């Protein structure tokens with residue numbers, strides 16, 4: 001496998017970053033994950049826009065023009081012969097002796113890109129049966145709209161899910177509302193058939209998949225509400241699902257060990273999954 005590291009394309013075995021990279025020492029870095037489908041980047045423009053926003057929120061300049069970043073993403077995909085999978089990009093504040101304030105004078109940002117193949121049959125099979133989720137207190141900081149690599153709470157939540165035999169963990173805030181999953185956005189369809197997902201404030205990541213699914217649902221004439229929802233609403237609802245570039249639309253059939261409805265993926269999730277790729281970037 002080939003990675004892009006600060007201007008060079010290297011085999012993973014030879015690719016490395018400095019021990020004083022601020023991404024490594026402080027999680028002083030932001031990232032993007034973009035789906036690759038049939039060799040093409042899905043929603044590249046939206047991912048690069050979100051990267052620009054994350055960088056500006058942490059007061060970093062763009063390491064390259066977004067068009068140049070896009071070219072690097074595509075080159076890494078090409079060199080790894082990824083037809084279906086994901087491409088990962090990370091920008092760090094660069095290398096400097098460990099000290100909390102920004103390096104002064106500024107140092108060059110770090111830029112790495114990797115890609116890997118994922119067999120689409122895996123997701124298809126998972127979507128056919130549906131997934132289980134667990135819930136866990138949202139113990140993250142208040143700016144999770146910034147796509148920062150500081151993901152320790154997400155890692156611990158995901159691991160807790162795996163140990164419970166579940167695929168995802170849903171974070172619950174102090175008011176008993178679900179915010180989002182450890183690496184996915186959360187959705188329900190209410191008893192009245194209304195599609196509900198949490199508003200894109202500072203408490204969730206503004207998922208690219210979330211945005212596209214919202215637009216797709218509206219185009220299909222579904223009633224959509226962006227508002228917080230509780231676990232009780234999940235249990236009382238018709239269906240639930242998650243979205244992310246890595247999972248696409250994935251039906252949820254079990255929450256905290258309790259089966260939802262008839263335990264089968266819901267029709268809305270199935271429909272949205274099947275039409276998801278019909279949108280234009």
Ligand code: PDD
Pocket residue numbers: 033154180181182183184185204205206207208209210243244245246
């Ligand atoms: N995760 N919420 C969180 C906390 C995420 O980390 C992600 C993406 C999403 C979905 O965003 P999008 O639809 O833009 O992928 C929501 C990526 C896939 C990851 O960390 O691997």
